[in-house]
Amino acid sequence: MGKKNIDWSSLGFGYMQTDKRYVSNYKDGAWDEGCLTEDATVAISECAGVLQYAQTCFEGLKAYTTEDGRTVCFRPDLNAQRMFDSAQRLEMPTFPVDRFVDAVVQTVKANIDYVPPYGSGASLYLRPYMFGSSAVIGVKPADEYQFRVFCTPVGPYFKGGAKPIVVKVSDFDRAAPHGTGHIKAGLNYAMSLHAIQTAHREGFAENIYLDPGTRTKIEETGGANIIFVDEDGNLVVPKSDSILPSITRRSLVDVAQTYLGLKVTEREVLLSEVENFKEMGLCGTAAVISPVGKINDHGKEICFSNGMEKMGPVMQKLYDTLTGIQMGRLEAPEGWIKVIE
Numbered sequence: 575m576g577k578k579n580i581d582w583s584s585l586g587f588g589y590m591q592t593d594k595r596y597v598s599n600y601k602d603g604a605w606d607e608g609c610l611t612e613d614a615t616v617a618i619s620e621c622a623g624v625l626q627y628a629q630t631c632f633e634g635l636k637a638y639t640t641e642d643g644r645t646v647c648f649r650p651d652l653n654a655q656r657m658f659d660s661a662q663r664l665e666m667p668t669f670p671v672d673r674f675v676d677a678v679v680q681t682v683k684a685n686i687d688y689v690p691p692y693g694s695g696a697s698l699y700l701r702p703y704m705f706g707s708s709a710v711i712g713v714k715p716a717d718e719y720q721f722r723v724f725c726t727p728v729g730p731y732f733k734g735g736a737k738p739i740v741v742k743v744s745d746f747d748r749a750a751p752h753g754t755g756h757i758k759a760g761l762n763y764a765m766s767l768h769a770i771q772t773a774h775r776e777g778f779a780e781n782i783y784l785d786p787g788t789r790t791k792i793e794e795t796g797g798a799n800i801i802f803v804d805e806d807g808n809l810v811v812p813k814s815d816s817i818l819p820s821i822t823r824r825s826l827v828d829v830a831q832t833y834l835g836l837k838v839t840e841r842e843v844l845l846s847e848v849e850n851f852k853e854m855g856l857c858g859t860a861a862v863i864s865p866v867g868k869i870n871d872h873g874k875e876i877c878f879s880n881g882m883e884k885m886g887p888v889m890q891k892l893y894d895t896l897t898g899i900q901m902g903r904l905e906a907p908e909g910w911i912k913v914i915e
């Protein structure tokens with residue numbers, strides 16, 4: 575045994591089959607005890623609820639090696655709770671929070687040779703998910719479900735430094751008021767594919783979605799929350815019931831307040847006031863923070879003070895502090911780091 579012979583730093587964000595994955599099945603009103611399997615395929619009814627009516631939700635988190643050589647995950651209990659909430663909204667059975675964390679730990683341990691070494695910038699991406707597996711033809715929840723966790727090594731998100739991106743204000747909507755924007759449902763992504771492909775064809779890296787009700791307020795992008803730095807160097811975070819509660823964003827808010835002494839305001843943010851802000855970042859597990867250089871609002875450009883070459887100073891401080899906590903270079907708040915042992 576020993577680390578796989580993989581060129582960690584040249585990995586992208588793609589799927590590579592690893593040795594083991596965790597599976598648990600829900601039948602007759604209960605989850606079975608679950609186990610690890612080498613079978614990377616799923617066999618389900620041609621009429622499964624997930625295939626007909628998209629009854630599925632997922633999570634995403636990373637395992638990585640810290641400076642002192644431990645293998646850890648970042649706040650997996652919050653992923654567990656979010657998946658619990660997603661399942662409830664989709665009329666799926668909930669998977670217990672402690673069992674979710676245990677399944678993640680088992681999956682990492684069983685694939686420990688795929689956890690990239692410290693300093694490579696790479697990590698082991700974990701994908702817990704759940705879907706309706708039994709046949710459903712009339713519109714209703716399935717009776718049987720499968721919960722799985724697989725993992726795949728992924729490379730550093732930014733190769734050669736985080737360059738600011740250009741984003742567009744989308745003409746499509748992501749999440750209706752009182753809809754499913756606040757849960758991590760596959761259906762939110764299915765309907766975003768046309769919008770993101772359209773943005774890419776036009777030369778933009780991401781879409782900013784506005785609130786569909788008034789189309790005046792900033793919500794988020796397809797897969798990342800948005801944070802701003804105002805003229806006074808403080809953090810402004812858009813608030814809406816249809817924004818997905820990003821664990822990275824919630825952690826950055828804590829870091830801003832307790833490590834950096836910044837003021838954080840979570841409130842509705844109008845598109846029309848964004849030109850007053852100095853910095854903008856997209857936050858999520860994949861990149862932690864992606865700096866934004868410009869917004870294109872139907873031809874009108876809104877430029878941030880960091881320009882197109884580097885992250886702004888406040889985003890950089892937030893990024894360095896949170897990644898420092900994750901990598902064990904800075905002391906973490908109680909409960910943030912789950913050591914795999």
Ligand SMILES: *Cc1c(COP(=O)(O)O)cnc(C)c1O
Pocket residue numbers: 634758794795796797798799818819820821822823857858859860
């Ligand atoms: C997963 C996701 C995020 C990021 O959440 P993290 O917990 O920080 O990874 C943001 N927005 C959407 C729509 C998402 O699905």
